[in-house]
Amino acid sequence: QVQLVESGGGLVQAGGSLRLSCAASGGIFSSYAMGWFRQAPGKEREFVAAISWSGLSTYYADSVKGRFTISRDNAKNTVYLQMNSLKPEDTAVYYCAAARIGSATRHAGGYDYWGQGTQVTVSS
Numbered sequence: 001q002v003q004l005v006e007s008g009g010g011l012v013q014a015g016g017s018l019r020l021s022c023a024a025s026g027g028i029f030s031s032y033a034m035g036w037f038r039q040a041p042g043k044e045r046e047f048v049a050a051i052s053w054s055g056l057s058t059y060y061a062d063s064v065k066g067r068f069t070i071s072r073d074n075a076k077n078t079v080y081l082q083m084n085s086l087k088p089e090d091t092a093v094y095y096c097a098a099a100r101i102g103s104a105t106r107h108a109g110g111y112d113y114w115g116q117g118t119q120v121t122v123s124s
Helices: none
Strands: 003-007 010-013 018-025 033-039 046-051 058-060 068-073 078-083 092-099 118-123
Touching: 003 092, 018 033, 018 092, 018 118, 033 068, 033 078, 046 068, 046 078, 058 068, 078 092
Parallel strands: 010 118
Antiparallel strands: 003 018, 018 078, 033 046, 033 092, 046 058, 068 078, 092 118
């Protein structure tokens, strides 16, 4: 069973930065496509970013393109989300997810494993 543990969330002022980490265990991390999603209060979970197993392909939601960067270190079984120029509308619980098969995708249904989430709060 794959376990994903997110960390790095917190409270930051608008314009600030945070780096989220997601550590994986119990599987072959280097073979998984990975994604980040977020869910704000009263809203549906939405796609943020995804990265292929090799790290060569990345995908972003339009709302974060140019501000967020997804990366991975297969030697450390960890995927990262660097978030810069944060805005109050980025406030949400952020989840990482792993897909055992298939390509990195924007669709939550394409992922098999999920972390418990980490809260990101951006104050204005």
